[in-house]
Amino acid sequence: MLLGSVLNPVNSTIVAVALVPIGRALGAPASQTAWLVSALYLATALGQPVVGRLVDLFGPRRLFLLSTGLVGVAGVVGALAPGLGVLIGARVLLGFGTCAGYPAAMALVRSEAERTGRDSPGGVLTALAVANQTVAVVGPLLGGLLIAVGGWRATFALNVPLSVAAVALGLLRLPREKRAPVGGPARRGGAVARLDLPGMGLFAAMLVSLLLFLMNLHLRDWYLLALSAAAGAAFAVRELRATTPFIDLRVLGGNTPLLATYGRALVAYVVAYAFLYxxxxxxxxxxxxxxxxxGLAQIPMFLLAIGVSVVSGRSRGVRGKLLIGAAGQIAACGVILTLTGDSPLWLLLLVALVFGVPQGLNNLALQNSVYFQADPARTASSAGLLRTFAYIGSMVASAATAASFGQHADTGGLHRLAWVMLGAAVLYLVLTLFDRTLGRVDTRDTRTAA
Structure with missing residues (x-):
């Protein structure tokens, strides 16, 4: 579970320090290498809820093995890529290949809780959050080490041994689906009928159009936004009429706490990924x-994020974690606005250290919120949607980064980006302060822990 769930964050963050070397090696400016970031998030944002729904219907084992095997293929393609186009294709494969790990882990936690009758997964959820945050934060350092030893291609080749290990462990340890998973039909034919392929197609059209618009914000691309709105309207009509919808909008629309959590995830990850890249x-x-x-300069964030996740994972409730996380993002953005090319190195380390607090708190609190707020029969797809909103936030961050820097990542561009980050951090704080439903999660968490 842990290894499968970290395949996505390791590929999300390891490329952060590889963008400049790749651009130099392939003669591509920052505006083009940004597609290496966008391609993975485009594929993952689309794939997470789709694969999550498949996990809900067919169980985690099959989807986990297929997806993690694809990660190894993508690693080979990326390591041997002759140009930027093939490299972007490899990142798309990585995006789809890493889709199953996190939804499968959440589904396994839920099924184990139902098997034992003990709905108290705090330790496992904390372990998942710590593993994901650890890998996400250490990714730039690991990328720097790999580049120093074997060049930027080593950051893609790393996926081959990780994929082999994940598939081997999955074959040995993941339980076989001897019965229909929770919420799924008893027969495979019934499960296929419940896939809602038209709904998935309209969802894909809506999301791809939106993300393509966000990747390169310009008025000339207004048609993409219009296409996304049209596909979204058709998707809503389809899902409201479908017998077994891909995303049950009736349930989701009536679940205001879960919708608020998704909104917080979006703005929180705008800040997190704008900082990361x-x-x-x-x-x-x-x-x-x-x-x-x-990468070495981010070690303070790496160490503090681990400590904060471990310590905060022992405490009940999410509201306090979210508030402190929002305050930490605001404080870090304020420090970034003081940076220049002549700033002392310790000030850069201070920024990384401050960012370690929200890095360790936000993901854990959002993950726990979804676990308690989601329909148990749709745990995996709800977890996938959490990642989708996070990746939409990452796409906004990518677009903001490209617009702020242009052809060169100078100090003026960093300050412009910091103002965008600060606005998102303030919105995150407001969404948390005025959400009274968070008290219900805290109360339920206390009851289950007791």
Missing amino acids: GFTQWTEEGFGLTPFHA
């Missing part, structure tokens, strides 16, 4: 650090 690019181009040292 934008700040890292600036430390290399605007401050002059090597890829290895740029």
Whole structure:
């Protein structure tokens, strides 16, 4: 479960320090290498809820093995890629290949809770959050080490042994589906009938159009936004009429707490990923650090995020975690606005240290919120939707980073990006302060822990 769920964050973050070396090696500007980030998130944002629904219907084992096997294929393609186009294709494969790990893990936690009658998964959920946050934060450092030893292609080749290990462990340890999964039909034919392929297709059209618009914000691309709105309207009509919808809008629309959690995830990850990619690019181009040292500069965030996740995972409730996480993002953005190319190195380390607090709190609190707020029969697809909203936030962050930096990641661009991050962080704080439903999650968490 842990290994499968970290395949996505490791590929999300390891490329942060590889963008500049790839651009230099392939003669591509920052506006083009940004597609290496966008391609993975486009594929993953689309794939997570789809694969999550398949996990709900067919169980986690089959989807886990198929997806993690695809990760190895993508690693080979990326390591041997002759140009940027093939490299972007490899990132798309990685996006689809890493879709099953997290939804499968959440589904297994839910099924184990129902098997034992003990709905108290705090320790496992904390372990998942810590593993994902650890890998996400250590990704730039790991990427810097791999680039120093084997060049940027090593960041893709890493996926081959990880895929082999994940598939081997999945074959040995994941339980076989001897009966229909929770919420699924007893027969395969019935499960296929419940896939709602038209709904998935309309959802894909809506999301792809929206993300393509966000990747390169410009008025000339207004038609993409219009296409996304039209596909969204058709999707809503289809799902409201479908007997077994892909995303049950009736249930989701009546679940205001879950919708609020998705909204918080979107704005929280705008800040997190703008920092991860934008700040890292600036430390290399605007401050002059090597890829290895740029990753090394984020060690304070790595260490503090682990400690914060472990300690906060023992406490009940999510509201306090969300509020402190929002405050940490606001404080970090304020420090970024003071940075220049001549700033002392300790100030960069301070920014990373401050960001370690929200890095360790936000993902854990959002994950726990979804677990308690979602329909148990749709745990995997609800977890997938959480990741989808996070990736939409990452796409907004990618678009903001590209617009702020242009052809070069200079200090002026970093400050423009910091203002965008600050606005998103303030919105995250407001969404948390005025959400009274969070008290219900805290109360339920207390009851189940007791």
